[in-house]
Amino acid sequence: MSRVTLLSMAHRLQMRLLTWDVKDTLIKLRRSVGEEYASKARAHGLVVEATALEQAFGQAYRAQSHNFPNYGQNCGLTSRQWWKDLVLHTFHLAGVPDARAITPIADHLYEDFSSPSTWQVLEGAETTLKECRKRGLRLAVISNFDRRLEDILVGLGLREHFAFVLTSEAMGCPKPDPRIFHEALQLAHVEPAMAAHIGDSYPCDYQGARAVGMHSFLVVGPEPLHSSVRDSVPKEHILLSLSHLLPALDLLEASSLMREGGGTK
Numbered sequence: 001m002s003r004v005t006l007l008s009m010a011h012r013l014q015m016r017l018l019t020w021d022v023k024d025t026l027i028k029l030r031r032s033v034g035e036e037y038a039s040k041a042r043a044h045g046l047v048v049e050a051t052a053l054e055q056a057f058g059q060a061y062r063a064q065s066h067n068f069p070n071y072g073q074n075c076g077l078t079s080r081q082w083w084k085d086l087v088l089h090t091f092h093l094a095g096v097p098d099a100r101a102i103t104p105i106a107d108h109l110y111e112d113f114s115s116p117s118t119w120q121v122l123e124g125a126e127t128t129l130k131e132c133r134k135r136g137l138r139l140a141v142i143s144n145f146d147r148r149l150e151d152i153l154v155g156l157g158l159r160e161h162f163a164f165v166l167t168s169e170a171m172g173c174p175k176p177d178p179r180i181f182h183e184a185l186q187l188a189h190v191e192p193a194m195a196a197h198i199g200d201s202y203p204c205d206y207q208g209a210r211a212v213g214m215h216s217f218l219v220v221g222p223e224p225l226h227s228s229v230r231d232s233v234p235k236e237h238i239l240l241s242l243s244h245l246l247p248a249l250d251l252l253e254a255s256s257l258m259r260e261g262g263g264t265k
Contacts, residue, residue: 002122004088015253017190018132019181019209020162021199024145025219026125026242027156030118039089044105048094056093060086070174071146073098079146079169083110114148118157124242129161129247141165142184144174144196163188175201185212196252198245202229206237217248218265 020026027038034054041048064086071079087106088099097101112118120229139162143149146169153159164187168174171183185192192213198207200219209216218229219239236251 014051017138017188017195019140019142020198024200027119052094057090060089128242144168175204178212
């Protein structure tokens, strides 16, 4: 089947909305968390190994997210205080228990991670977003991020591509909670079958979107997929890079039409 035929089918099916995860789907940190934390500590006269901070951050982040989900909104925390507590816990686990010494570091780190200069746009992201818009697709963000995301997207030149941005902090619930996906569909006035979500998390993005009836695509990195994920996601739903999205959309829409029409003639 030719690409022209696929495009013709795609227009007839009228996929209307693409929602996007952001971190590690469209943008990523320029340096690892451990390197950022170690650099800021050095600026304040503390020497802590980046590898130790990276390991400690992973442990602290899991604990903080479990004990105070979605930036601690239901516990009376602000997202800024949530991140500050996480930084304190990270340094404590890395062998620096003095909270007074870490507090100014935590404040500066919050500002650093608010800055677009700390982030970079992933290869192919902007080109893919532009091509999607050329097709007449409406684009939006669904992200488990805090209030800083809008300014980061503006600073990176990506905000203009999206009709709206939904963060878990603003919604009061994170992916894969169906409410955040339903809110996006309602804002766009689109039925789930005419929408697709793109992200790098199997439970939050791929499964979360499919649970509400949307199509979804899983962006994967160079690391091998866990066997349970590999066995659960059809190959045509896996994106090795963002440049694979448009061909994957063509294939999805063509196969949907063929099912509706009972096959090709």
